[in-house]
Amino acid sequence: KQEVTQIPAALSVPEGENLVLNCSFTDSAIYNLQWFRQDPGKGLTSLLLIQSSQREQTSGRLNASLDKSSGRSTLYIAASQPGDSATYLCAVDNAGNMLTFGGGTRLMVKP
Amino acid sequence: NAGVMQNPRHLVRRRGQEARLRCSPMKGHSHVYWYRQLPEEGLKFMVYLQKENIIDESGMPKERFSAEFPKEGPSILRIQQVVRGDSAAYFCASSKRGAGSSYEQYFGPGTRLTVT
Numbered sequence: 001k002q003e004v005t006q007i008p009a010a011l012s013v014p015e016g017e018n019l020v021l022n023c024s025f026t027d028s029a030i031y032n033l034q035w036f037r038q039d040p041g042k043g044l045t046s047l048l049l050i051q052s053s054q055r056e057q058t059s060g061r062l063n064a065s066l067d068k069s070s071g072r073s074t075l076y077i078a079a080s081q082p083g084d085s086a087t088y089l090c091a092v093d094n095a096g097n098m099l100t101f102g103g104g105t106r107l108m109v110k111p
Numbered sequence: 112n113a114g115v116m117q118n119p120r121h122l123v124r125r126r127g128q129e130a131r132l133r134c135s136p137m138k139g140h141s142h143v144y145w146y147r148q149l150p151e152e153g154l155k156f157m158v159y160l161q162k163e164n165i166i167d168e169s170g171m172p173k174e175r176f177s178a179e180f181p182k183e184g185p186s187i188l189r190i191q192q193v194v195r196g197d198s199a200a201y202f203c204a205s206s207k208r209g210a211g212s213s214y215e216q217y218f219g220p221g222t223r224l225t226v227t
Contacts, residue, residue: 036218042220044218045218099144099204099216103153
């Protein structure tokens with residue numbers, strides 16, 4: 001059974017810092033891995049999707065990497081801004097049927 | 112191109128009543144997934160449907176919960192005889208899939224169910 005863990009659970013940084021969010025998974029036989037952003041009381045916004053054959057994906061100030069063999073992914077946020085404050089969720093697709101989510105990292109970027 | 116639509120956005124039910132949650136997938140998407148987010152917990156998969164078929168319901172509680180995705184119209188998640196523990200945010204996602212590979216899932220805004 002796939003288990004997804006995100007560390008840290010919460011993170012507070014000053015504006016402008018570069019930061020890394022971590023995601024680990026126990027079963028490396030994945031189709032893809034997605035990073036999402038969730039604002040309080042809102043739905044999920046997809047940030048990046050990395051297929052199992054890829055090593056990384058980039059979108060603006062975001063860069064996500066995937067190391068299937070070690071069961072890890074990182075989300076790198078450059079030059080953080082207060083608007084980046086949200087919960088970031090990592091999810092893996094094993095069977096092609098469902099996403100297994102981590103518990104999330106709650107990020108606060110202080111002005 | 113409208114995204115995944117869910118309604119209602121907020122639903123209040125008394126214990127014992129029925130709750131019906133609706134999800135319209137993105138245009139061109141024929142695969143629908145339901146997830147539940149309990150207070151202070153992570154998102155958990157419930158059920159995966161294609162038109163007129165339930166593909167995987169391994170995450171659905173055995174009793175009181177059912178889901179359908181008819182040939183015409185939205186997907187429906189139905190909860191009978193709701194209890195306080197059903198209070199949660201229910202999210203629907205859709206994707207366009209091809210055989211042998213998986214596609215990105217796009218999420219709706221969710222329905223927040225409160226059972227009083």
